[in-house]
Amino acid sequence: xxxxxxxxxxxxxxxxxxxxxxxxxxxxxxxxxxxxxxxxxxxxxxxxxxxxxxxxxxxxxxxxxxxxxxxxxxxxxxxxxxxxxxxxxxxxxxxxxxxxxxxxxxxxxxxxxxxxxxxxxxxxxxxxxxxxxxxxxxxxxxxxxxxxxxxxxxxxxxxxxxxxxxxxxxxxxxxxxxxxxxxxxxxxxxxxxxxxxxxxxxxxxxxxxxxxxxxxxxxxxxxxxxxxxxxxxxxxxxxxxxxxxxxxxxxxxxxxxxxx
Numbered sequence: 001x002x003x004x005x006x007x008x009x010x011x012x013x014x015x016x017x018x019x020x021x022x023x024x025x026x027x028x029x030x031x032x033x034x035x036x037x038x039x040x041x042x043x044x045x046x047x048x049x050x051x052x053x054x055x056x057x058x059x060x061x062x063x064x065x066x067x068x069x070x071x072x073x074x075x076x077x078x079x080x081x082x083x084x085x086x087x088x089x090x091x092x093x094x095x096x097x098x099x100x101x102x103x104x105x106x107x108x109x110x111x112x113x114x115x116x117x118x119x120x121x122x123x124x125x126x127x128x129x130x131x132x133x134x135x136x137x138x139x140x141x142x143x144x145x146x147x148x149x150x151x152x153x154x155x156x157x158x159x160x161x162x163x164x165x166x167x168x169x170x171x172x173x174x175x176x177x178x179x180x181x182x183x184x185x186x187x188x189x190x191x192x193x194x195x196x197x198x199x200x201x202x203x204x205x206x207x208x209x210x211x212x213x214x215x216x217x218x219x220x221x222x223x224x225x226x227x228x229x230x231x232x233x234x235x236x237x238x239x240x241x242x243x244x245x246x247x248x249x250x251x252x253x254x255x256x257x258x259x260x
């Protein structure tokens with residue numbers, strides 16, 4: 001079984017889009033608990049989550065004051081440390097999932113549980129370029145495998161025992177903004193030290209981040225079009241979010257990796 005923690009920090013319009021695909025594409029028979037970790041949001045996104053929970057009968061909201069991704073994940077998972085699960089999934093509220101995504105990640109992960117601790121499933125990345133045909137191909141879960149990488153993106157599946165062993169790392173008392181203490185940067189450091197063994201799912205899944213696609217040269221993959229999303233609206237939202245500082249990313253040196 002899996003616990004899913006979806007980190008929420010404002011961007012209610014993005015969150016509504018993300019939740020529609022989460023509901024459509026997730027096999028909740030595999031999910032022990034879904035938690036929306038609301039990190040001090042001020043734009044009413046917590047109401048969006050509560051409305052979705054009432055409509056679907058799935059999930060719960062925990063509100064914290066983390067100030068960074070690492071802090072939010074640490075505080076948001078704290079009440080559930082004794083959950084009887086094998087896996088944890090961390091998601092962001094700008095990630096659009098794909099059909100049967102959880103099964104397609106779990107099948108290769110279960111087969112390689114003794115070899116790896118963390119399993120990334122973000123699509124196009126710097127490690128392995130993919131064509132649109134490769135990404136959107138209709139494959140069964142058994143066709144997916146794994147490739148060793150030094151780190152993943154911010155969305156991943158992780159062994160529960162490995163997560164409990166390392167969840168305190170990267171927690172900082174001085175979060176300059178929400179992205180401070182990047183999970184990717186933390187995992188990169190722990191991988192380099194041999195603390196975590198990291199892989200990514202291959203072939204890539206058609207999973208994508210709304211803000212990254214909007215500001216990148218990913219047009220040829222047709223992410224928005226294939227999901228029926230209005231590109232101009234997404235681009236307008238990203239521009240507004242960046243102007244408001246919601247999407248701003250800055251990494252500081254205080255990652256507290258040396259505490260391990």
